[in-house]
Structures are given as C-alpha cells and as structure tokens.
Amino acid sequence: MLAQHAAPRGLLSVAPGGWQAAFDAEFGAWQAAHPGLPCLLAGMVGSRQGWAEAPYAACPAGLADIARQLRWLQPGCLAIVPGLSCENDGVPDVLRGEETQVFGALQALPDAGGAHTLVLPGTHSKWMQVDGGRVRGFRTHVxxxxxxxxxxxxxxxxxxxxxxxxxxxxxxxxxxxxxxxxxxxxxxxxxxxxxxxxxxxxxxxxxxxxxxxxxxxxxxxxxxxxxxxxxxxxxxxxxxxxxxxxxxxxxPVRLAPDDATWQGLLAVARAAALVSEGTLSA
Amino acid sequence: MLAQHAAPRGLLSVAPGGWQAAFDAEFGAWQAAHPGLPCLLAGMVGSRQGWAEAPYAACPAGLADIARQLRWLQPGCLAIVPGLSCENDGVPDVLRGEETQVFGALQALPDAGGAHTLVLPGTHSKWMQVDGGRVRGFRTHVxxxxxxxxxxxxxxxxxxxxxxxxxxxxxxxxxxxxxxxxxxxxxxxxxxxxxxxxxxxxxxxxxxxxxxxxxxxxxxxxxxxxxxxxxxxxxxxxxxxxxxxxxxxxxPVRLAPDDATWQGLLAVARAAALVSEGTLSA
Structure with a gap:
C-alpha cells in the first residue's frame, strides 16, 4: 500500500451521469501523477444504479472468472470488478464488493486453496463457502x-x-x-x-x-x-x-487482516494481467 | 350487545392524570343513563403508563384468578382487568387485553374446558396454551x-x-x-x-x-x-x-367469533359477580 484515500461518496451521493466527474474529483491527482495507471473499482459502483452495471459472475467463481468478467470502462485502464450471484434452493443471492474482500483474505490464509467458511458481518452479512480458491456459494443475512x-x-x-x-x-x-x-x-x-x-x-x-x-x-x-x-x-x-x-x-475463529480489500484488488489485477508479480505493469 | 362506542383514544393520546376526564368524555352519557352500571376496562389502560397499574396475573390463570385480581378504581363499579404474565425458560412474557379476548373466545368453543392452542395475530402476536379454562402459558412474537x-x-x-x-x-x-x-x-x-x-x-x-x-x-x-x-x-x-x-x-383452523372481547368482559364480570346470569346485577 503506497497511498490511501477515502471519501463519503456512496452510491446515493452521485447523481446519474456524474460518475466520471466524481471519480476525477477524488482520484484525478493520482491519474495525473501516474498516466495509464490501471484502476479497479469494486462494490455498488457496479450495480444498476452505479457507474455501469457489471453483470454478476455466477458461482462457483474464482479470481480467473472475476478477471475475465471485468466491466471495462476504459479498456486496459479502468474497470469494475463484478459482484457474485448464486442460487440457494431456487432463490438467487447476490453480493458486490465482498468478492474482492474474500479473494484478498484468502491470500493471507495458510491454506488458501482449501475449504473455508467465511463471514463478512455488516448491514447485510455474507456467509461464504470457498474451496479450491473459488467461491462455491453464499447466503446474505439482513x-x-x-x-x-x-x-x-x-x-x-x-x-x-x-x-x-x-x-x-x-x-x-x-x-x-x-x-x-x-x-x-x-x-x-x-x-x-x-x-x-x-x-x-x-x-x-x-x-x-x-x-x-x-x-x-x-x-x-x-x-x-x-x-x-x-x-x-x-x-x-x-x-x-x-x-x-x-x-x-x-x-475456532480466524480474523482476516484489515487490508483484505486492497489485497483482493491486487489479486484481481494480477489475474487480469494488469500488473505483474511485485510491480505495476504500467 | 346493546350498544358499542369506539374512539381513537390510545394509551399515548391521554396525558398523565387525564384518564378520568377521557373516560367521562367517552362514556359519561352511559354512566348517567345507568347510574351504578359496573364497568370493566382492559388492555394498556392497566399498564404503568395507563390509568392505574393493574399487576399481571401470573399463569396459569383462569377467569376466577382474573376476577380476584381486578384493579378497582371505584369499588364495585369501575375496575381494570389485569393482564397476564408467564415465564418461558427464565424469561418473562406479558400481555394485556388478550386475556379478555381469549376468555371470550373460549365461551364459543365446543370444548371450552379442554386443551386449546390459540393465536392472536397482530403487532405483537400471542400464541397461547389454554387447558381447563386457564391460560397455561404464552409466547409473544413481534x-x-x-x-x-x-x-x-x-x-x-x-x-x-x-x-x-x-x-x-x-x-x-x-x-x-x-x-x-x-x-x-x-x-x-x-x-x-x-x-x-x-x-x-x-x-x-x-x-x-x-x-x-x-x-x-x-x-x-x-x-x-x-x-x-x-x-x-x-x-x-x-x-x-x-x-x-x-x-x-x-x-385444522377454527376462527374465533368477532365478539370475543365483549364476551370476555361479560365472562369476567360474571366471575367477579358484577352481573348475574343473563341480567346486570346493578
């Protein structure tokens, strides 16, 4: 992690058509300092009410699936990470953003390729089943x-x-x-x-x-x-x-590291060959 | 049923100390027309925020228990029907008003003295177990x-x-x-x-x-x-x-009659010897 920037600009704070301007306002300085720097967006920015709808990747889904289904806004440079969908006994379930956190958390687990049960608590908690580096399924709880x-x-x-x-x-x-x-x-x-x-x-x-x-x-x-x-x-x-x-x-409980989101974005970027091991490709 | 009067005067609409005036405003004409007419109140009027607190009757409780624990406001004339309390595995539960409805509904059941499961749906649904004419216990669901x-x-x-x-x-x-x-x-x-x-x-x-x-x-x-x-x-x-x-x-479902509240008040009045069979005692 070289730098971090946060702003209270949730889904409802951006008017339709205002996404590019909001992005430029928050991250224009980074883009200017590093021309061609690849950028990945995750979360509700990819929802129907977001910048552009990134169709859900269907479970089971791993990093390669996510990377293949990136929703490109500027080819090779700016993309939205798709959320995940699954079916539980005939009823669909969805998430956006948590896929990135989970793939990041997996990087830190001693047995990343094994079977894991993860919970991401919050407004809408997600219980996820991961095996072989892929999300097999999940359930949302409100x-x-x-x-x-x-x-x-x-x-x-x-x-x-x-x-x-x-x-x-x-x-x-x-x-x-x-x-x-x-x-x-x-x-x-x-x-x-x-x-x-x-x-x-x-x-x-x-x-x-x-x-x-x-x-x-x-x-x-x-x-x-x-x-x-x-x-x-x-x-x-x-x-x-x-x-x-x-x-x-x-x-037994294992706490995932705090930087799961950033590790997840890096893992997606590597899977999409946006960066090579250790160094940015741009 | 000889007459019915309804008004939107819930618990929160009456200021502390204003209960007698509210009662007189709604029912003064009946009291004037029938001096000494016995009157029973049920529901949240008996709560801590009501006219006077009517301590809960502990389950198991039947009509005789309720009648014995009436909270008298004017002796022999005006009383509040107590609600019920019970314990479910160490946690208390309470109701007010539903006891009157259930004792009324029992009057209409072919086997009033037998074992019955009743549900009173609503904001706070009550599931009640009745046997031998007494409420054995109940559970509230929000x-x-x-x-x-x-x-x-x-x-x-x-x-x-x-x-x-x-x-x-x-x-x-x-x-x-x-x-x-x-x-x-x-x-x-x-x-x-x-x-x-x-x-x-x-x-x-x-x-x-x-x-x-x-x-x-x-x-x-x-x-x-x-x-x-x-x-x-x-x-x-x-x-x-x-x-x-x-x-x-x-x-199998049985629907209780619409007049359960009025039948329940009459049953309590009889159990308290406020009225005799068929005619008012006053």
Missing amino acids: TGETYALLRQQSILARMLPAADGDLDADAFDAGVARAQQPGGLLHHLFSVRTLALFDRATGAALASRLSGLLIGEELRAQALPPGQPVTVLGSAGLALRYQRALAAGGH | TGETYALLRQQSILARMLPAADGDLDADAFDAGVARAQQPGGLLHHLFSVRTLALFDRATGAALASRLSGLLIGEELRAQALPPGQPVTVLGSAGLALRYQRALAAGGH
Whole structure:
C-alpha cells in the first residue's frame, strides 16, 4: 500500500451521469501523477444504479472468472470488478464488493486453496463457502439492517439508551445463547422489552442483548458442523462480536487482516494481467 | 350487545392524570343513563403508563384468578382487568387485553374446558396454551411490528409498492413455505430483494411474500405437533393469512367469533359477580 484515500461518496451521493466527474474529483491527482495507471473499482459502483452495471459472475467463481468478467470502462485502464450471484434452493443471492474482500483474505490464509467458511458481518452479512480458491456459494443475512431498525425505531428502542455504549459482554452472550433455544427470533426479541419491564436488566445491557439475539440467530441458521473453523472479515468492533458468538458455539475463529480489500484488488489485477508479480505493469 | 362506542383514544393520546376526564368524555352519557352500571376496562389502560397499574396475573390463570385480581378504581363499579404474565425458560412474557379476548373466545368453543392452542395475530402476536379454562402459558412474537418496519423502512421497501394491495395468495404461500426451509429468517428476508433484482417477481407479489416469510417463521417457531388444531382470533384480513399458513402446515383452523372481547368482559364480570346470569346485577 503506497497511498490511501477515502471519501463519503456512496452510491446515493452521485447523481446519474456524474460518475466520471466524481471519480476525477477524488482520484484525478493520482491519474495525473501516474498516466495509464490501471484502476479497479469494486462494490455498488457496479450495480444498476452505479457507474455501469457489471453483470454478476455466477458461482462457483474464482479470481480467473472475476478477471475475465471485468466491466471495462476504459479498456486496459479502468474497470469494475463484478459482484457474485448464486442460487440457494431456487432463490438467487447476490453480493458486490465482498468478492474482492474474500479473494484478498484468502491470500493471507495458510491454506488458501482449501475449504473455508467465511463471514463478512455488516448491514447485510455474507456467509461464504470457498474451496479450491473459488467461491462455491453464499447466503446474505439482513442482520445489521434489522438491528438498526429495531434498535432505533421499534417498541424495543424505548427500553434502550439513545446511543450504543461499550458492549456488555455478558448480556451479548446471553442473547447469543437465547437465540439457540426454541422460540424463534421474533419471540426472543420481545425479551428485550419484558426484561426491562421487570427491571431484570438495564438499557445498556439490553442493547447488547439485542445484538446478541440477532447475531446468535444468524449463527444458528448456519447449522455449522461442530468445531467448524470460521474466518471473520470485518471491522474490529463487529468482528469481536462474531468472534465471541462463534467461540461460544465451539468454533475456532480466524480474523482476516484489515487490508483484505486492497489485497483482493491486487489479486484481481494480477489475474487480469494488469500488473505483474511485485510491480505495476504500467 | 346493546350498544358499542369506539374512539381513537390510545394509551399515548391521554396525558398523565387525564384518564378520568377521557373516560367521562367517552362514556359519561352511559354512566348517567345507568347510574351504578359496573364497568370493566382492559388492555394498556392497566399498564404503568395507563390509568392505574393493574399487576399481571401470573399463569396459569383462569377467569376466577382474573376476577380476584381486578384493579378497582371505584369499588364495585369501575375496575381494570389485569393482564397476564408467564415465564418461558427464565424469561418473562406479558400481555394485556388478550386475556379478555381469549376468555371470550373460549365461551364459543365446543370444548371450552379442554386443551386449546390459540393465536392472536397482530403487532405483537400471542400464541397461547389454554387447558381447563386457564391460560397455561404464552409466547409473544413481534411479527406485525417487524413487518411494518421492514415493509416501510428497510432496503426491501424500495422493491415494494407504497401501499399493500390485495393479498397475492401464491406469493404469500411461497413465503410461508420458504420460512420452513433452512437458512433462517434473516436470510430468507433478502429474497424479497433478489427476486426483484432478477425480475422474478413484482413488487405487489413481494409484499405478500414478505408477509408470508414472517408469519411462516412465527409458525415454524411454534413446532406444533402434526395435526394440532389452532384457534385464530383476529381481524378478518390477518386471520385469513394465519388460516392459510396453518392450513398449509396441515393444521385444522377454527376462527374465533368477532365478539370475543365483549364476551370476555361479560365472562369476567360474571366471575367477579358484577352481573348475574343473563341480567346486570346493578
């Protein structure tokens, strides 16, 4: 990594037709300093509402498939990395951006060519099965988004402090454990209200319990084989919560390195012969 | 039923200390026409934020328990029916108002003293076990509230028409069936987005699928014995959805009569000896 630049320019911040200008505003200086520098874009920039739609690569998909299906905006110079699609029992699933993170994380795993289960927690968590360097399939869970809605706008929110404080580890663990019991998520959620009604927990603890109930339900739904190792790829705070929940279920956890996205973009660039081993080709 | 009066005066519409005035405004004419007429109140009026807190009657609880624990506001004349509480594996659950509906519905069942499973669908659905005329226990599911949040404010909402139209029965049934498959609710919800992305369903159908996924999950979580009959007690539109979902699972369905609340209040009044069989005691 030679340089890094971030800006709050998400999908909804760019007007239709405004993508080239937004790109130039953010990265024009790099392009001017390094004429012909190859550039890869990943994530929602390749969605129907993005710069240009990059059709999903169908699973199973590896680096070679991704490289072959790059959506070129300027031939040999500027391309969008396609997202992935798969079918789960007749229902499609999709992701964009996480393919790059996973291929980057694989670079750092001791057995990159073996079978791996990875989770990328977030607004829409992705559970991915990788084998032989290819993504075999995945499932999206709307865990983070559901947490935000319940946390801020449901009747449960009245029981909780306005802002999340530090994680209450015991309350989080209790939520994870409860989610493994019969009753179902829609029932277990109500415990956030009733434990407050009976003064059996504080609001701060209940926010952590709510998080544990949702992450615990996501974990329950995986029906992982006992002892199945899982690689967690996410921001530190969220990764910690998944690590706790997985460890409670007896699953060895490996945390992916922070630079998975950049390693993934580099791996795609190499697979597309945009750069040679170690040095930029341009 | 001799007369009926309804007004949009929910819990949040009455300021602290304003309950007597609100009651007089709505029912003063009846009280004036029938001096000493006994009156029972049920629902959130007995909550901590209501007129006066009516402590929950602990399950198992029958009409006699409810009658004994009425919260009197004017002795012999005006009382609040207590809600119920129970414990599910160390976590409390509560309801207010549904106890009255269920005791009313029982009056209409051919085997009122037998074992019954009832569901009262709504913002917070209640699944209740009744035996020997007493509520043995129950579980709350935040199904309706979660539907409203996802329907109106999640990423799924972008795929859906602004208002619910008629139920798309096939799409609803597909959602119910999908909820019985492995994957978990938080995963299955995402299908509302992906089926739209791939143009495999219209927005109107997807709203019905979303409803089916949530009601199907609620039903899955009951783990009902095969063939277990269920009595559904709710508004016509919602009762129809539960009836479809239960029938698809092979469960005989009985619909409770519309006047369950009024029959329940009458049953409580009789149990409290406020009225004698057939005629008002006052």
